[in-house]
Amino acid sequence: MKAVQISEHGGPEAMKYQDVADLSPGEGQALVEIQAVGVNFTDVYNRMGANPGQPLPRTIGVEGAGTVRGVGPGVTQVKEGDVVAYCGTPGSYAEQAIVPASRLIKMPDGLDARAGAAAMLQGMTAHYLCHSTYSVQKGDRVVIHAGAGGVGLLLIQMVKKLGGYIFTTVSTEAKADLAREAGADHVILYTQQDFAEEVKKATNGEGVQAVYDSVAKTTFDQSISCLGRRGHMVLYGNSSGPVTSMDPRILGNGSLYLTRPGLADYTATREELEQRAGDVLGWVKSGELKLRVEHVFPLAEASEAHRQLEGRSTTGKLLLIP
16 A cells, blocks of 8 residues: 655655555554545654654554444444544554544544544644633633634634634734634734734733644744733644743743643543544534635645645645545
């Protein structure tokens, strides 16, 4: 079969589309014929070596969807022929993947593999951010960075569904239009305006209850300055680079909270995985949550997908098709 692998860490050119051995499921595992692959910033971090300790060579990707073609002993969650989606298991940039059956979610009738690959990781991320990490209440004010990105567009819709007031940052007018369509109340072009000053002015200096920040290095200090008393700084990514140092005393000005959450800790049990995935896929099926798949690339062009993602020239979700 074909897969996209790296034998060393580096830029997009480090990924090679090549032949690899066919796979066979073991105890508790399923063999999934991949029909759509979700492209995520965590793939970029893994390719660059930001997550140490992972053996090389390895197949990139942690999100996929397709059809179960075989199951190992002890599997009860899925059967051959089921259309499933998953995230969090390495090896999705391939024609086939071995996935623990306990991490597979059956797609609802009416939704295909592309919807699954577009919704699982970013949809469940948005879900835990606004339902669990900081549970948005009606009337809460929040800042959502990268409002036209994959998580950003879904998070805006979910926060609006909860009754929140949304400030969001984007880089262009075209991205601003997408954020407004998703439900953002106050869109800030960070290329032209100081987002922290805009938030302070709009809230009469009171600040917001939470900032959802996936950018990190270039936004961190100003994000914290946007928070009101006992506000939550939710740092869930680092697309501009990691925050390498901070003085914890800055949290004392307002008794602020800082957290660095990850999806694995919010889907640690089968019950929680099913609950979050069920909400997200159910809302997609009903039309309450709208997916934006902007670009679809052949699997062989994974390097180009990474270049566009890193160049911040994309909006919504990027998919690879084997």
